[in-house]
Amino acid sequence: MLNNKTILVTGGTGSFGKKFIRKALTLDVKKIIVFSRDELKQYEMKQEFQDERIRFFIGDVRDKDRLYRAFDGVDIVIHAAAMKHVDACEYNPFEAIKTNIHGAQNIIEAAIDCGVEKVIALSTDKACSPVNLYGATKLASDKLFVAANAYVGEKKTKFSVVRYGNVVGSRGSVVPFFKKIRETGVVPITDERMTRFWITLEHGVQFVLDNLERMQGGEIFVPKIPSMNIMDLAKAIAPECEIEVIGIRPGEKLHEAMIMEDDARHTIEYDSYYVIQPETNWWTKDNKLNSKELPENFRYVSNENTHWLSVEELRELVKEM
Numbered sequence: 001m002l003n004n005k006t007i008l009v010t011g012g013t014g015s016f017g018k019k020f021i022r023k024a025l026t027l028d029v030k031k032i033i034v035f036s037r038d039e040l041k042q043y044e045m046k047q048e049f050q051d052e053r054i055r056f057f058i059g060d061v062r063d064k065d066r067l068y069r070a071f072d073g074v075d076i077v078i079h080a081a082a083m084k085h086v087d088a089c090e091y092n093p094f095e096a097i098k099t100n101i102h103g104a105q106n107i108i109e110a111a112i113d114c115g116v117e118k119v120i121a122l123s124t125d126k127a128c129s130p131v132n133l134y135g136a137t138k139l140a141s142d143k144l145f146v147a148a149n150a151y152v153g154e155k156k157t158k159f160s161v162v163r164y165g166n167v168v169g170s171r172g173s174v175v176p177f178f179k180k181i182r183e184t185g186v187v188p189i190t191d192e193r194m195t196r197f198w199i200t201l202e203h204g205v206q207f208v209l210d211n212l213e214r215m216q217g218g219e220i221f222v223p224k225i226p227s228m229n230i231m232d233l234a235k236a237i238a239p240e241c242e243i244e245v246i247g248i249r250p251g252e253k254l255h256e257a258m259i260m261e262d263d264a265r266h267t268i269e270y271d272s273y274y275v276i277q278p279e280t281n282w283w284t285k286d287n288k289l290n291s292k293e294l295p296e297n298f299r300y301v302s303n304e305n306t307h308w309l310s311v312e313e314l315r316e317l318v319k320e321m
Contacts, residue, residue, distance in 0.1 A: 001213050008033040008074045010061055010107065011081030013041035015170040016122065018048075019201040020078060020208065025051055033057050035070050036081065061103030064110060071114035078208060079107050079121040082138070086126075086251045089134040100137035101144070108148040112157045118215065120208055121145045123163035125197055125256040125302075128263070132251030142220060146278050149217040158217035162208055163258055163276075165197025165225060165302070168317050174230075175237065175318060182238035188246045194230040195255050195302040198309060199223065200317065207273070216287050218278025222258050222267075227305035228314060236314035259300035267294050274300065 007024060009017045012034030021032055031053050036042060037060045046056060059066040061081050071077070082100050083089055089096035104121065111119050123142050126135030148159045169175045178187055199207075203225070211221045234243060248254065259267055259274060266277045268291040275291070277283050309317070 001209075002076070003028045004030045005075040006031040006033070006073055007076045007078065008035055008057075008070060009078045009080060010035045011079075012036050013038055013045050014080060015167065015201060016080045016204060017078075018045065020080070020205045021049065021054070023205050023209070025049070025053065029053060031055060033070060033074065035059055035061075060099075061106055062098050064106040067106050067110040068114060071110045071116055074114065075117050076212065077107065077111055077116050077119045079104070079119060082122070082141075084124070084134060086132050086134050087249065089137070090132060090251050093133050096133055096137050100134075101140045104141040104144045108144060108159065111159070112148070112152055112155050115155065116157050118212060119145070119157065119159045120212060120215070121159070121161050122208075123161050123220065125163065125165045125258045126253075127163060128257040129260050131253055134251070146218050146220065149278065150280060152217075158215060160211060160215040160217060161220040162204075162211055163220055163222050164199050164204055164207065165256060165258065166199070167204055168198060168200050170201065174233065178234065178237040179318075182241050185241055186244050187234050187238050187241045188244045189230055189234060190246055190248045190252060191254060192231050192243075192245060193254060193303075194248075195227050195305075196230070197225050197256055197258065197302050197305070198228045198317075199225045200320075216283065218280055218283060220276035222274040222276065222300065224272050224274070224307070226307040226309045227302040228309045232309070232311045233314055235311045237318055255301055255303040257299065257301040259298070261297050261299050264294045264298040264300075267298075268292065269294055 011017050013036045033055045035057045042056045057070050059070055083096045124138050127138035127142055130136040130139050142161050145159045145161050207223050263276050268275050270291055
């Protein structure tokens with residue numbers, strides 16, 4: 001799939017971007033373009049990745065003209081750039097809209113006009129029944145990418161979305177925060193009942209690569225991944241620490257969802273993932289081979305999951321980081 005292809009990764013200096021690029025470099029890719037707005041992170045990444053196939057491109061997804069220049073000759077785009085911190089989005093709402101929604105539309109228009117073959121956009125469980133602005137902007141982004149397939153016309157570009165949960169150890173996430181705060185002897189927990197979907201960077205990257213092969217255009221791919229309880233995570237990282245319950249923060253859910261009942265009516269299940277189907281005429285029975293329909297009132301939420309990580313499994317994941 002990636003042989004002799006030119007790949008561009010927006011947000012390429014982030015946790016996912018770096019892991020994806022490291023994996024892609026083990027394959028026979030022609031060129032990888034790191035597209036991001038942070039000069040320092042690109043400088044640091046240059047020192048870490050010594051490969052002549054990498055190009056570094058300073059730019060912002062808000063700037064459509066810059067995207068047109070960056071997408072010239074590109075075959076595949078992985079859209080990982082986003083404002084993703086819930087509190088930052090709540091405090092700077094229109095900045096989140098400009099990056100996560102306007103930026104998505106800019107990606108779509110530049111990809112179509114520049115003849116990009118495939119675009120996969122990264123989503124989040126917070127886009128399902130959103131209660132905060134980050135989730136709302138990512139839901140809007142998902143809708144834009146699905147709908148983009150309807151106005152490609154005679155062009156060859158296809159768009160799909162990958163939606164998954166919290167990434168173990170991603171920059172700014174709870175694992176590095178707990179590791180840092182445990183030195184104080186106290187770990188703050190928002191609510192003892194809180195649960196989250198959990199995925200490793202490696203699994204997330206492989207899921208994107210797999211769906212580059214599978215995608216027909218318009219699908220939202222959702223992996224079957226385990227859940228974890230926040231108290232178990234605290235025990236895994238800082239078993240010696242006292243727990244302080246501080247209450248749920250603004251815009252935060254007690255449990256996360258990736259598929260709710262209304263979406264489940266047009267979702268199909270495979271062995272290791274779900275596909276929320278596009279309600280369009282190009283999505284036919286041929287695309288549904290080896291799948292099965294979901295039961296009435298099905299929903300995929302973190303507290304009702306059948307696969308849970310134990311304290312020991314969480315501890316092993318943290319060690320691997």
